[in-house]
Amino acid sequence: MYIKVIILIVVSIVTLAAPFVGNAFLPAFTIMLNTLHASKTDVNMTSTVFLLALGACPMWHAYFSERYGRRPVYIFTTIIFVISSVALARATDIGVVIGLRFLQAVGSSTAQSVGAGTLSDIFYPHQRGRAFGVYYVCPNLGPLLAPIFGGLLVQWRGWHAIAWFLALYGVAMWIMLFILLPETSVALKARQAARTLPSPTTTPPRSEKKWYTRLGEETFNHCLRPLQSLQYLAFPPIGLTTLYISICFSCTFAYSTNIPYEYAAAPYYFSQISIGLVFIAGCLGQIMGSVTSGKLSDMLVIRSKAQLGDAYRPEVRLKVSWLGVPFVPVGLLLYGWTIETNQFWFIPLIGIFLFCIGLQLANSPIIAYYSEAVPGKSASIVAVHNLCRMFAGALVSAVTPTAIASIGTGWFMTILAGFTALGALALEAVRRWGGRWREEREEREREREMVQAQERGQEKKS
Structure with missing residues (x-):
């Protein structure tokens, strides 16, 4: 059991990377405007590109982890993260910064999908709720620690110091992965065991495919096949739960991109470090919700x-x-209207705290549910889940400044609150009819396997 605990700790720490990297530069935006001679739109693009890559890349990470194993994917992508962070520490052009932020997302997003697959490899179903609850503590610490560290580093040595710190963090993470993380992929171990079995008396015919045919197939497998994971969205238990979490998760970027501007202006006039400390409220809510949901989920199971x-x-x-x-x-409404009416600085943070508790109470059991809804495919499903919520977050992040300028923070948060309430209907549909949908899918899978077995039998006879 202690090996499982070590793996859980290692994967949780690696999962911290993406949210930490995504939030560390928030306090540095005003500094980057001046040092890079860029517009506010260009600086915001560094976060938008990061979010888009953070959503898309885990699909490929999940595919490669199921084909080549979890461990090689962790180690290789961490190298990409370290190299891109070092290059970012020396960048002086906004275009280069945007490109390197994309590469940082490629390197830091592995555990966003592969982490769920790793935990599903080593924990039994009745243990997964608590495991996923612990697993999500570290990524919830990212938005808590990153703005604080970012604010301190910016005031000490400028925004480049953040990139140097991330490079050192990446090196430490790579060493930890190399020493402590074994291969956990059940599918990979099964294939390796199959290759060690005695060979049949009749050897299969040698492939007559040309080299360029094989090259085309491998190119398709590595570049396009991961996109086939999107088909899981057509399965209602996956598609509907992903829809609800994407709506809720996107609201995180509505308030996180709004907080620096609201608390820097009247009547608050917070410093950069103080603005970083403001994010503690949401992170405490996410940690509390994550741990609580994991325990309750396992108890119910x-x-x-x-x-x-x-x-x-x-x-x-x-x-x-x-x-x-x-x-x-409720949290969104409380934050939006107390900010709109310039209430005491602590009151809007109560709204953020409540919102984040609710988000994690909803999210953690859903992630654990995926491993049972479609066994053996949790990494790919979580990758699709992550893609949808990150794209939703990028969209809301892009429209938030314009929307708030047009209708105000209160009404914008009210609209988002309405969407989250309507989205809960999708969650209720899965709770009521998810079992029937799973049984129908399993029946279709059995019928397809029978047809394939019959076809193989006919081929052998001919």
């Missing part, structure tokens, strides 16, 4: 299996998700 036996349904986890549903719109 154990109780349900004891009561129902073979009639157990994984959708029982979504009861915990429903505990967080009311907190999300």
Whole structure:
């Protein structure tokens, strides 16, 4: 068991990288405007590009991890992260900075999808809720620690110091992965075991494919096949839960991109370090929600299996998700209207705290649910989940300044709160009918396997 705990700790620390890198530069935006001689739109683009890459790249990470193993993907992408961070520390052009931020996302986003696959490899279903609860503590620490470290480093040595710090962090992370993380992929181990079996008496015919045919197939496999993971969105339990979390998660970028401007202006006039400390409220809410949801999720699973036996349904986890549903719109409304009316600085942060508790109460059980809804494909499904929520976050991040300037913070947060409330209907649909949808899918899979087996039998006879 202690090996599982070590792996859980290592993967959780690696998962911290992406949210930390994504938030570390927020306090440096005003400094980057001057040193890079760039516009506010250009500086904001560094975050938008990072979010888009953070959403897309885990699909390829998940595919490569299921084909070549978890460990090589972790180690190789961490090298990309270190190199891009060193180059960013020496960059002086905004275009170069945007490109390197893309590469930072490529290198730091591995655990966003592969982490879930790693935990599913080593933990039994009744242990996964608590494991995922612990797993999400570190990524929730990212938005807490990053603005604080970023603000301190900017005031000490400028924004380049953030990049140097991230490079050192990447080196430490690579050493930890190399020493402590074994290969966990169940699929890879099964393929390796199959290759060690005695060869059959009849050898299969040698492939007659030309080199350029094989090259084309490998290019397709490495470049386009990961996109086939998007097909999971057509499966209602995956598509509907992803829709709800994407709506809620996108609201995170609405308030996080708004906070620096609101608290730097009247009546608050916060410094850069003080603005970084403001983000503590949301991070504490996410940590509390993540740990609580993990424990409650496992308790419900154990109780349900004891009561129902073979009639157990994984959708029982979504009861915990429903505990967080009311907190999300309430938190957004409280933040939006207290900021709009210039209330005491602490009151809007209560809204952020409530929102983040609700978000994590909803999200953690859903991630654990994926490993049971489609067994063996959790890494690819979480990658698709991550893609949708990051793209939603990038969209909301892009429209937030214009929307707030047009209708105000209060009404904009009210609109977002309405979307989260409507999105909860998708979550309820999965809780009610998810079991039936899974059974229908499993029946289709069995029928397809039977047809394929019959076709192979006919080929052998001919």
